[in-house]
Amino acid sequence: MLKPLYAQYSPRLADLWALGKPRVVSLIVFCAAVGAAMAGPSLDILPNVLASLLGIALVAMGAAAVNCLVERNRDAAMRRTQGRPLVRGSVTVTDAALYAGLLTLSGLWLLASFGNLLACALTLATFFGYAVVYTRWLKPATPQNIVIGGAAGAMPPVLGWAAVSGTVSPEAAVMFLLIYTWTPPHFWALALYRHLDYEKAGLPMLPVTHGAAFTRHTILLYSVMLAAVCVLPFVIGMSGWLYLAVAAWFNAGFVWRSWKLYRSGDEAIARDLFRYSIKYLAWVFGALILDRVVFAIW
Ligand code: HEM
Numbered sequence: 001m002l003k004p005l006y007a008q009y010s011p012r013l014a015d016l017w018a019l020g021k022p023r024v025v026s027l028i029v030f031c032a033a034v035g036a037a038m039a040g041p042s043l044d045i046l047p048n049v050l051a052s053l054l055g056i057a058l059v060a061m062g063a064a065a066v067n068c069l070v071e072r073n074r075d076a077a078m079r080r081t082q083g084r085p086l087v088r089g090s091v092t093v094t095d096a097a098l099y100a101g102l103l104t105l106s107g108l109w110l111l112a113s114f115g116n117l118l119a120c121a122l123t124l125a126t127f128f129g130y131a132v133v134y135t136r137w138l139k140p141a142t143p144q145n146i147v148i149g150g151a152a153g154a155m156p157p158v159l160g161w162a163a164v165s166g167t168v169s170p171e172a173a174v175m176f177l178l179i180y181t182w183t184p185p186h187f188w189a190l191a192l193y194r195h196l197d198y199e200k201a202g203l204p205m206l207p208v209t210h211g212a213a214f215t216r217h218t219i220l221l222y223s224v225m226l227a228a229v230c231v232l233p234f235v236i237g238m239s240g241w242l243y244l245a246v247a248a249w250f251n252a253g254f255v256w257r258s259w260k261l262y263r264s265g266d267e268a269i270a271r272d273l274f275r276y277s278i279k280y281l282a283w284v285f286g287a288l289i290l291d292r293v294v295f296a297i298w
């Protein structure tokens with residue numbers, strides 16, 4: 001006897017969870033939370049802020065699931081992504097589409113109901129920027145994909161700020177610039193030691209189109225630009241000396257690793273820089289909050 005279709009196939013929760021790229025999204029939500037905290041919310045709107053952050057998390061996971069859906073054939077060609085649920089067939093295309101739709105719509109509903117329309121509209125635009133513009137058009141079209149598409153990834157603190165204040169401000173723009181300048185070296189470090197994957201998938205990433213030496217040089221230039229951008233929160237009076245000290249320490253580590261990579265081209269150094277880039281962003285955004293809290297208590 002044939003079993004009903006759903007008895008033969010049932011997506012495991014762990015597979016659906018993986019589709020939303022939870023580790024990347026956790027840092028995205030942390031940056032959104034810092035953006036929200038920097039806007040100075042009063043305690044009585046805390047439930048609204050938490051609901052808005054949950055909304056941002058759900059839309060970001062929805063966007064990641066759409067990315068996995070659109071890229072399932074490219075993912076099958078790359079070692080790093082071969083184990084993804086849609087490649088293994090542990091989640092069907094229909095289920096992934098329904099899941100992505102459910103996450104995105106419930107996230108947008110939370111933002112519209114407990115945040116405000118500006119935060120909801122900006123989050124929808126960010127979803128479109130990553131899931132459609134970057135994934136569908138930019139990624140296969142140009143080695144500048146990450147530079148242009150990075151604008152979507154840089155939005156989370158702006159979304160957090162907008163959810164609290166209902167506006168966008170120079171402070172939010174500075175936090176945007178931090179992630180925007182950080183994204184290319186974050187990604188190109190990984191692309192350097194995964195260039196064979198990208199070649200196989202036919203994606204025009206910088207190390208594939210312009211070679212490793214050019215990519216290493218560009219990473220170094222971006223890391224110097226990033227160090228300059230990192231001073232901006234202090235310059236515009238948004239943060240104090242504590243932020244500046246932590247940012248200076250982590251920027252020194254970033255430029256030092258980029259310099260070593262530029263000089264040697266060793267793949268182990270590229271791996272180290274990629275891992276460090278994640279720690280870097282968490283600490284620099286953490287320092288924005290730490291600085292605020294310490295000086296409020298002082
Ligand atoms: C369009 C911009 C971005 C690109 C192209 C990009 C690319 C990547 C890639 C290819 C990976 C490896 C993922 C894996 O091994 O499965 C990765 C990992 C990661 N990215 Fe990004 N990234 C971008 C933006 C961001 C942003 C904005 C954040 C956070 C604010 C972020 C945080 C992370 C984290 C935390 C990981 C590690 C995930 C893990 O350990 O599994 N990325 N990124």
Ligand SMILES: CC(C)=CCC/C(C)=C/CC/C(C)=C/COP(=O)(O)OP(=O)(O)O
Pocket residue numbers: 021024028056059060061063064067071081123126127130139152153156
């Ligand atoms: C709030 C909101 C809607 C945010 C959306 C922005 C977002 C999810 C950015 C994530 C960036 C990311 C996972 C890049 C991975 O690059 P890739 O997709 O090229 O990597 P892959 O090869 O691992 O798929």
